[in-house]
Amino acid sequence: MDLNALDDFQLVAAHGGFGKASRASGRSKATLSRRVADLEEALGVRLIERGTRSLELTEAGQLLLTRTEGPMHEVAEAVAAARDGLATPRGRLRVAAPLLFSQMALGHLAAQFIASYPEVELEVVADDRPVDLIDEHFDAAIRINPHSDSTLVGRCFAKDRLVLAAAPSVQMPQGNGDKPFPVPAVVMPSYRDGDVWSVRNGQFTVEPQPVLRLSSLLMVRDAIAAGAGAAMLPESIVGDLLRDGKLVTWGIAGNDVELWVLHTSRRLQSPKVRAFVEFMCSQYPEGSFTIPTK
Template sequence: MDLNALADFALVATNGGLGKASRASGKSKATLSRRIAELEEQLGVRLIERGPRGLKLTEAGEMLMARTEGPMHEVEEAMTATREGLSTPRGRLRIASPVLFSQLAMGRICAGFCAVYPEITIEVVGEDRMVDLVEEQFDVAIRINPSPDSSLVGRCFARDRLVVVAAPSVSMPRAGAVRAVPAIVFSSFQSTNWTLDDGRLILEPVPRLRLSSFLMIRDAAVAGAGAALLPQSIAWDPLTQGRLVQWGAVSDVEAALWVLHTSRRLASPKVRAFVEFICDQYPEGSLVLEG
């Protein structure tokens, strides 16, 4: 049975006529009349008598109204409760995030988010691989410089840049020709120069240490093992403490962090709330939180 037709029948019966029902609901009299006719055809009985003095419920119509009035109110109340419930962020939020960002920031961010939205529980999976949000049932993914994907939407919430740093004990080469410097690099490093500040200084890194994470590279640089190419956000604390010195920034290279989900139109309240929250954590659009 068509619940819309049943609801329109109840609307007409309650208001005592097509005209009043039309004014009360904003639906046209033609639509209401058609719905009732369809319902009568489905049931095989006449529900409303149409006479010169207006509409009157038949015995079958009165019986149907008596039997369905309560349940229809319950359905309406249930739908209202569902709409109101879904407007409040709640439930489990599953997030895929790069390992390093997870280690450095997601604990703080998620704790703050749960304090604001106590009806949400969070699961963060720190992985550098490209997860499938739908197949793996993730609500949100945080990605660095994501490729365009028509199935995902989101916002860029912060940017970072690559800088060359070294301990104060390591001599900074003078600008000019390409300068070879002892360097700490990733395990997968392939020989390439570091061009800083639009060509002011060009460095040829000579690997002394090959390490597999930015945190290890940073700590080795602080210990004086050589120059290192790091995201500025990773080097920020030792830079402000004077344990590292910034030699320059790599030209035209930037890391943009995006928070992505599968659909803007159908995004749940918990997803919308998280997107807004993480963007608010970086009001200047930079991963470096000064002060």
């Protein structure tokens, strides 16, 4: 059934004629008449008895009007609410984010976001695996150096970089040509025997000699600050220790680490997702990821 035709039938019935309905709605009498006729043909019954001066609803027309007037009003309200939603972020917003970023920044940022958008109910799930936004019902995800994915779009909102760092008590390698310099190291479970760490610009390469394997970057940071060895870590989580002299940097490693906020589609993007993307990008106007001040 054509809902537009049903809406026009109700309009004509409410105003008691095609002429009055035309003047009230701005639609032509011919259009209203054709829509009602199409509805009658689709249903296989006459809904209106047309007279020269007035019209009367048939028994079928009266029954249809009675049964559909309330539901059609609800449909109109739902459409209006959806249109209003284009300007007002509201509803539940599920976001997946890496564990470290969640622990270091998202509590602070989430509080700021809901203060700006009180009609949004924000749920953040800390998970290092690349969740499936559609199958797992997420609205957005924060990812580090994401792989190209034709189903996702988004923006890079901040950058970090990896530094090779250690406590001052750990001997820093000197330039030694092509031969890796063996050093005691604190590594993550992803480390594989034989991996080497290179400092940017080819200053030197180290051959990690694992003394600890820890599953959290924060544990790695605390272990090297206690003198356990060297480690490759994001600058954002060791910045304070570097400034305080508890750690020293041996150099910058590799390319920048990019933090992206991703969602499923740019077309008809929901207001709550659009607001979250804009909010995340506004938090790092200089482009560098820093830990919020507590």
